[in-house]
Amino acid sequence: MPANLPPQYFETERKLKTVKTPQEKRIILEELLSLVPKHKGTEKLQALLKTKIAKLKSAAQKKPTIAKHALSFHFEKTGAGQVILIGPPNAGKSMLVKSLSNANPEIADYPFTTRTPYPAMMQYENIQIQLIDTPPITPEYMEVWHYELVKEADGILLLLDLSSSGLVDTMQAVLDRLKEKKIELIDEDRTIPAEVPFFYKRTLIVANKRDLKPAEENYDVLKKALESKFSPISVSANSGDGLEYLKKRIFSMLHIIRVYSKIPGKKADFNDPYTLKKGSSVTTMARTVHKDFAQNLKYARIWSKTKYQGQKVNRNHILEDEDVIELHI
Ligand SMILES: Nc1nc2c(ncn2[C@@H]2O[C@H](COP(=O)(O)OP(=O)(O)O)[C@@H](O)[C@H]2O)c(=O)[nH]1
Ligand SMILES: [Mg+2]
Known part of the structure; x- marks a missing residue:
């Protein structure tokens, strides 16, 4: 059975390499364990993570020497x-x-x-x-x-x-x-x-x-x-x-909005929003999609829940939560 691990699992796993103390490692391992979907295909992985956490826990109990102020x-x-x-x-x-x-x-x-x-x-x-x-x-x-x-x-x-x-x-x-x-x-x-x-x-x-x-x-x-x-x-x-x-x-x-990118002639993927700060413009959206897009952007088309159904807007247009944007470059 495939493990079907979510993308955050791999993002979090990368953090393991960046931390130094056993305590930080343990916290990340616990986060990883919480991200593993609980089913038969992941039993081995769950057991492995649990063993690693237990080892770090018992090591921490043996060496209670870390000064409190040194924790970060x-x-x-x-x-x-x-x-x-x-x-x-x-x-x-x-x-x-x-x-x-x-x-x-x-x-x-x-x-x-x-x-x-x-x-x-x-x-x-x-x-x-x-x-x-x-x-x-x-x-x-x-x-x-x-x-x-x-x-x-x-x-x-x-x-x-x-x-x-x-x-x-x-x-x-x-x-x-x-x-x-x-x-x-x-x-x-x-x-x-x-x-x-x-x-x-x-x-x-x-x-x-x-x-x-x-x-x-x-x-x-x-x-x-x-x-x-x-x-x-x-x-x-x-x-x-x-x-x-x-x-x-x-x-x-959090003052954020979700915006969906759409390719002309195709449907937007509503499972994969870009999250931007509230008040962001079409230019910010374009820059988030690709660093060159903001510069080359000619116009955008916009669909929203109530107001727009594919109208053209310029790069300064302010976006709302759940807008769908088609970038034309
Ligand atoms: N009745 C009731 N008990 C709660 C609720 N939330 C937490 N508790 C209980 O309050 C106690 C403290 O909870 P905990 O989450 O450890 O508190 P913390 O110290 O703020 O992390 C535990 O005994 C919980 O079972 C709640 O919504 N209703
Ligand atoms: Mg608590």
Whole structure:
């Protein structure tokens, strides 16, 4: 039986050669394992990856000498965007990553179960978005590499526990901790301010465990505390409630659009979009398809869900999500 490994598997496999520490290797191997489709044809590969992970784990237990401050993590961006999950202990970050992807991070009802960041891939319609699970942030605890990961990410999910009456305080503790490092979380709809003093990061506040009591009361308290600065959403990572809507909101937080390229006389491949920044023009699309296309472009034809059915547009035309473009050079 063929293994049918997805393209991200090979992309991730290439990263193995670029990392140095056993810890980073292990994280990539775990990501690879999560990307392997689970069927008979991949049993050997799964077993091989598991053995490698187990070896690195036991080696790490024998040599606990790596100084904490020496740890550093960097995840090459794969997919259409990179989103990092942060929050207080036990908010359900790991469970949410598990529910949104094929990954299998450790989940437990005690704090600090997650000690190192854990990457996973989430499918959203026809694209993949990278999620990174991380350890909790508390007034006492946050490591340097954690700030760096937040700064690098394209978007943030700030997870809170709706069953906890202290959720506003724990949220504030996270915001304060980040502010100390000049990271300011802003609503997903806001344009990132141009001034330099802060790293502004688009953030979606996710109030989790809405299946528990007293979720509704606590959600009201949270919304009041946020005023209109953020528009939070409530979900249950456990039951899956609200997760489809959450995926849509994650996509919209990333401020990206999907555009399909079409060859004259042929149909577009709707499984293989180009992902571009919101506000991109036909020229940007042409450059993404091929570096010479932008220069040589004469005009484009465009199809969209509502407005266009093959009209000619010029190179400055601004594209929308799910436009189909025929480039004429
Ligand atoms: N009832 C309920 N429990 C949840 C939900 N999400 C997570 N949990 C539980 O909360 C605890 C902490 O979850 P975990 O994902 O490890 O939290 P993390 O520390 O933020 O990564 C575990 O016991 C989970 O089973 C949820 O939506 N509903
Ligand atoms: Mg965790």
